[in-house]
Amino acid sequence: MLAPVLHILPLATIIRERTLPVAGKVNVHVNQRVNPTDVIAEASFAREHVLLDVGRTFGVSPAAADKLIRVQEGDRLKQGALVAEGRGMFPRAINAPRAGRVMLAGGGQVLMEVGDARVELRAGLPGVVTQVLPERGVVIRTAGALIQGVWGNGRIDNGLMVSVLEKPDDVLNEQRLDVSLRGSVILGGHVRDLETLKAAAELPVRGLILSSLLSPLMGAAFQMRYPIIVTDGFGAMPMNSAAFKLLTTNNKREVTVNAERFDRYSGNRPEVIIPLPVSTEPPEPNNFETFAVGQTVHLRHPPTAGMIGTLSNLPPGLSTLPSGIRVPAAEVKLENGETVLVPLVNLEVVG
Amino acid sequence: MPASLVQNESILAIDVGATTTRAVLFDVVEGQYRFVASGQAPSTAEAPFKDIGIGVREAILSLQKVTGATLLGAQDQNLIAPAQPDGSGVDAVVATLSAGPAVKTVVVGLLSDVSLQSARRLAESTYSRIVDTLDLSDHRRPDQQMDSILRSRPDLVVLAGGTDGGASRSIQKMLEAIGLACYLMPMEKRPMVLYAGNQKLANDVKELLGGHVGKLEITHNVRPSLETEDLEPGRHELALLMMKLRQRQIKGVEELNLWSAGNLLPTAYAQGRVIRFLSKLYESTRGLLSVNVGASATTVAAGFNGELTLGVYPQYALGENLYGLLQQTDIADIMRWMQLDISSNMLREYLFQKSLYPSSIPATKDEQALSQAIARQALYLAVHAAQKDFPAHARPARVGMMPPLDLILGGGGVISEQSSLGQSLLLLLDAIQPVGIMPILLDQNNLLPLLGVAASRSHYLPVQVIESGAFIGLGTVVSVIASANYGDQVLRARLAYADGTEARAEVKFGGLEILPLPSGQTGRLSLQPLRRSDAGLGPGRSGVVPVTGGALGVVIDARGRPLQIPSDPVRRRELMKRWSYTVGG
Numbered sequence: 001m002l003a004p005v006l007h008i009l010p011l012a013t014i015i016r017e018r019t020l021p022v023a024g025k026v027n028v029h030v031n032q033r034v035n036p037t038d039v040i041a042e043a044s045f046a047r048e049h050v051l052l053d054v055g056r057t058f059g060v061s062p063a064a065a066d067k068l069i070r071v072q073e074g075d076r077l078k079q080g081a082l083v084a085e086g087r088g089m090f091p092r093a094i095n096a097p098r099a100g101r102v103m104l105a106g107g108g109q110v111l112m113e114v115g116d117a118r119v120e121l122r123a124g125l126p127g128v129v130t131q132v133l134p135e136r137g138v139v140i141r142t143a144g145a146l147i148q149g150v151w152g153n154g155r156i157d158n159g160l161m162v163s164v165l166e167k168p169d170d171v172l173n174e175q176r177l178d179v180s181l182r183g184s185v186i187l188g189g190h191v192r193d194l195e196t197l198k199a200a201a202e203l204p205v206r207g208l209i210l211s212s213l214l215s216p217l218m219g220a221a222f223q224m225r226y227p228i229i230v231t232d233g234f235g236a237m238p239m240n241s242a243a244f245k246l247l248t249t250n251n252k253r254e255v256t257v258n259a260e261r262f263d264r265y266s267g268n269r270p271e272v273i274i275p276l277p278v279s280t281e282p283p284e285p286n287n288f289e290t291f292a293v294g295q296t297v298h299l300r301h302p303p304t305a306g307m308i309g310t311l312s313n314l315p316p317g318l319s320t321l322p323s324g325i326r327v328p329a330a331e332v333k334l335e336n337g338e339t340v341l342v343p344l345v346n347l348e349v350v351g
Numbered sequence: 352m353p354a355s356l357v358q359n360e361s362i363l364a365i366d367v368g369a370t371t372t373r374a375v376l377f378d379v380v381e382g383q384y385r386f387v388a389s390g391q392a393p394s395t396a397e398a399p400f401k402d403i404g405i406g407v408r409e410a411i412l413s414l415q416k417v418t419g420a421t422l423l424g425a426q427d428q429n430l431i432a433p434a435q436p437d438g439s440g441v442d443a444v445v446a447t448l449s450a451g452p453a454v455k456t457v458v459v460g461l462l463s464d465v466s467l468q469s470a471r472r473l474a475e476s477t478y479s480r481i482v483d484t485l486d487l488s489d490h491r492r493p494d495q496q497m498d499s500i501l502r503s504r505p506d507l508v509v510l511a512g513g514t515d516g517g518a519s520r521s522i523q524k525m526l527e528a529i530g531l532a533c534y535l536m537p538m539e540k541r542p543m544v545l546y547a548g549n550q551k552l553a554n555d556v557k558e559l560l561g562g563h564v565g566k567l568e569i570t571h572n573v574r575p576s577l578e579t580e581d582l583e584p585g586r587h588e589l590a591l592l593m594m595k596l597r598q599r600q601i602k603g604v605e606e607l608n609l610w611s612a613g614n615l616l617p618t619a620y621a622q623g624r625v626i627r628f629l630s631k632l633y634e635s636t637r638g639l640l641s642v643n644v645g646a647s648a649t650t651v652a653a654g655f656n657g658e659l660t661l662g663v664y665p666q667y668a669l670g671e672n673l674y675g676l677l678q679q680t681d682i683a684d685i686m687r688w689m690q691l692d693i694s695s696n697m698l699r700e701y702l703f704q705k706s707l708y709p710s711s712i713p714a715t716k717d718e719q720a721l722s723q724a725i726a727r728q729a730l731y732l733a734v735h736a737a738q739k740d741f742p743a744h745a746r747p748a749r750v751g752m753m754p755p756l757d758l759i760l761g762g763g764g765v766i767s768e769q770s771s772l773g774q775s776l777l778l779l780l781d782a783i784q785p786v787g788i789m790p791i792l793l794d795q796n797n798l799l800p801l802l803g804v805a806a807s808r809s810h811y812l813p814v815q816v817i818e819s820g821a822f823i824g825l826g827t828v829v830s831v832i833a834s835a836n837y838g839d840q841v842l843r844a845r846l847a848y849a850d851g852t853e854a855r856a857e858v859k860f861g862g863l864e865i866l867p868l869p870s871g872q873t874g875r876l877s878l879q880p881l882r883r884s885d886a887g888l889g890p891g892r893s894g895v896v897p898v899t900g901g902a903l904g905v906v907i908d909a910r911g912r913p914l915q916i917p918s919d920p921v922r923r924r925e926l927m928k929r930w931s932y933t934v935g936g
Contacts, residue, residue, distance in 0.1 A: 002400070
């Protein structure tokens with residue numbers, strides 16, 4: 001059976017596509033080396049539109065109104081600029097209510113886009129641009145450690161990672177966030193109160209890497225202006241041992257925290273990238289495997305959620321679970337020596 | 352039915368769900384279509400695969416293992432069709448699809464309680480999530496409506512409004528706002544539009560929207576007059592449009608459509624189609640109800656004299672949107688179904704964790720209890736939502752209760768994968784809370800939608816497969832409505848078996864009683880209500896009814912309608928455990 005893969009890799013070639021939400025301008029070229037905070041593409045888009053009904057305002061037909069319109073598609077107008085002018089001894093005028101650009105003029109109406117918003121796309125990771133996607137973004141290649149998580153609050157930043165995590169089930173609280181951590185990416189554990197998230201914002205930090213979060217804090221986590229990545233899930237869950245070992249052994253390194261939301265259709269998921277110097281390019285990770293004995297697997301459902309083990313047996317056919325359900329399952333030897341029967345759909349291969 | 356009426360055609364039916372893909376083989380045995388076997392594999396619409404074709408082939412390989420038949424080419428993994436003289440391959444393919452994110456939909460109508468409601472019902476007949484609505488009572492300026500549409504980035508717009516030959520100016524204004532919004536979207540993101548309004552405006556719609564939308568389809572008016580609603584042509588057109596949308600969104604859908612020669616339909620539509628067909632065929636005087644609790648939606652299809660009510664509710668799905676269930680219901684309303692002493696925090700975390708991994712399944716008894724409680728509430732909400740749209744002649748005698756039904760059919764992973772058939776039955780009884788006397792069937796292999804789409808190849812197939820016993824009869828349920836106190840006797844029941852023996856039950860209010868009657872057997876059930884209770888024959892009315900057997904037999908549900916669940920958690924859990932024990936634990 002095909003197996004999804006959770007990437008927790010000490011060294012891999014990492015290729016990431018970074019794109020704007022709307023068409024814009026790409027600022028970099030192929031083979032250019034970029035840093036995480038470099039603005040690699042930018043775009044502006046209208047937040048709102050204004051429809052001016054010239055015909056209705058002047059009480060004339062659309063065809064007659066078209067003759068009164070004084071602007072053309074593409075014109076940039078200042079606030080108060082003349083849009084249309086009536087006829088007669090005391091002609092009335094329609095002026096632009098706000099500064100903006102004419103999108104359409106015709107049929108007795110003028111449509112303007114107003115309230116320009118600018119969006120800047122940062123590289124998010126250090127690396128080399130391998131492809132430019134015209135008007136959309138780029139593909140960046142780098143080498144380093146890669147740790148994927150399960151949830152992110154949609155933000156991205158980079159900085160020096162400082163671990164306050166001594167064991168996988170540590171709780172990160174307000175008291176552990178002292179001023180020496182200002183400007184760092186903090187490797188913490190489980191967060192169970194809002195005060196901790198607020199204290200991290202006040203320092204401020206450049207990111208939080210957490211094992212788990214209480215689900216009622218999800219809304220507040222979205223509001224935080226720094227990235228938050230959860231490696232294992234919701235509730236009081238320890239960090240899986242593979243992520244814990246890899247992250248703690250890279251303490252005090254520069255990391256990129258891309259806390260983008262887990263999108264199961266695009267495959268984008270929150271991740272920590274730790275750029276590392278390499279002499280030869282490491283392999284690209286596989287995105288899926290076939291379940292096989294000997295694989296390291298991540299258990300993703302209670303009561304063993306977050307645990308790492310070794311797939312020790314793949315019984316043929318269906319197995320009966322303690323819940324009474326019969327499904328394809330595997331025997332997994334956990335790190336504590338215990339062997340458990342786990343449905344295949346509750347497993348992902350670590351690699 | 353004479354064998355000559357059935358084409359000797361093997362049919363491979365494929366259902367691509369959000370988490371599981373199934374391949375099912377139907378073939379002709381002794382002149383009748385039969386369900387032969389099924390294979391399954393995880394669905395692959397999502398990353399890292401992003402191609403449903405991988406899961407489809409895996410499911411077919413799994414089917415090959417079960418049947419020993421060769422359906423895929425060894426080298427190219429392409430389907431062998433038609434069937435070859437050596438026995439490999441199949442003659443035809445049909446398919447259903449529910450995988451894919453909920454379709455963001457804008458619903459437009461004229462009057463909020465007339466055409467807008469019809470447009471909403473039409474949109475809810477597929478996997479849509481309504482992100483905005485426009486109607487005459489909308490006080491936003493056209494440019495504000497336009498910006499709202501742009502922000503919501505819909506995949507689909509369902510437009511209704513105006514009786515045939517009626518008002519046109521107001522619709523034209525709304526069309527302008529929609530047309531402008533679509534014009535401002537990048538070409539590849541423009542929504543598909545289904546127009547089901549005043550037919551006099553069809554040409555105007557083509558002119559105003561035709562060049563600016565992803566695809567425009569014009570169908571019959573869903574509200575040809577104020578008094579008439581006609582959803583069926585719109586449902587069909589919407590189903591076809593959905594499949595075009597999925598071809599644009601998901602790799603592999605186009606190939607599946609080619610394999611099936613265009614016989615690819617949304618799973619929910621196919622489920623509705625077969626229910627409508629069966630309701631006509633069996634001249635069901637009351638109604639047929641089919642429910643399916645899945646990862647992409649909970650679907651309720653009810654047929655009353657050939658008239659279909661179809662509700663597809665992604666908001667009550669058990670997949671990636673599961674955490675959104677808490678926006679639809681209070682956590683206490685899920686907790687009321689818990690058989691074990693589990694905290695609401697644990698339930699909350701379970702909901703979120705399950706949202707992260709929608710395909711995961713409960714491995715322990717605690718998890719199973721959580722999963723069952725969530726499924727009960729999701730189905731309860733979906734049935735109540737659908738019930739509001741049941742036709743007027745199918746309204747129940749008492750507000751808030753189900754109308755009497757002739758048959759209930761349950762399907763979907765969470766129902767069919769219960770640890771016992773009794774648990775499947777109890778879940779359906781708790782969530783639907785039916786009234787009257789009816790058999791309940793379990794669609795353990797999720798065949799119903801596939802029968803709906805296979806009907807395109809052969810009208811005989813659904814009937815012959817159903818009559819061959821492809822569904823599991825859980826039992827005949829008798830629901831007792833009574834005004835009584837817990838423990839009061841409300842019914843005397845006597846079941847006379849074909850061999851002359853009999854079984855009796857003294858039924859007390861608040862309890863479940865079972866009179867064994869194995870599958871394939873029939874009996875005569877005498878019902879004598881006490882305290883003017885109603886056992887499906889009318890208040891206080893006694894009678895004898897023929898009943899069919901099932902895995903559980905005859906199940907008399909005297910727990911009250913609506914179901915009386917104690918507010919005290921200890922008492923409640925005790926009662927739930929007792930009910931669970933009664934149906935076999």
